[in-house]
Amino acid sequence: MIRGGGYGPWVCGFKLGDYVYLKQITPTTLDVITGCVILHVQEVLPFGILLLEGRDGQTWKNHVCNCVPCHLPNVNGQIDPSLVVIPIGLRCMLCGLFTGTTTMLVYDWCSRRWHMVCLTPPLD
Secondary structure (H helix, E strand, C coil): CCCCCCCCCCCCCCCCCCEEEEECCCCCCCCCCECCCCEEEEEEEHHHEEEEECCCCCEEEEEHHHEEECCCCCCCCCCCHHHCCCCCCCCCCCCCCCCCHHHEEECCCCCCEEEHHHCCCCCC
């Protein structure tokens, strides 16, 4: 407890594979507001930094003081393909056109992408 009567920050130790929420700015020291997005701890970096991944596959870094443990028993760690947002204006690696992003295959680990009809043999 701190001098003003409020509770001080409580740092939780996280490990690889844990699920967390990110804290949001709170109006008072007693309110704890968390986001509705569950994030997966990919790596614990030095100085309390966590490498986090969302269900959409995006990763970012945040400090452990900004994270709250998620204790939901039914968290599924698989990425939901419907949550992946493909930016507009992707260029096909074969034909070079920017059109047809709805029929484009995008590789998960890099930025390579191809129209399904440009592949040999073409995919339906």
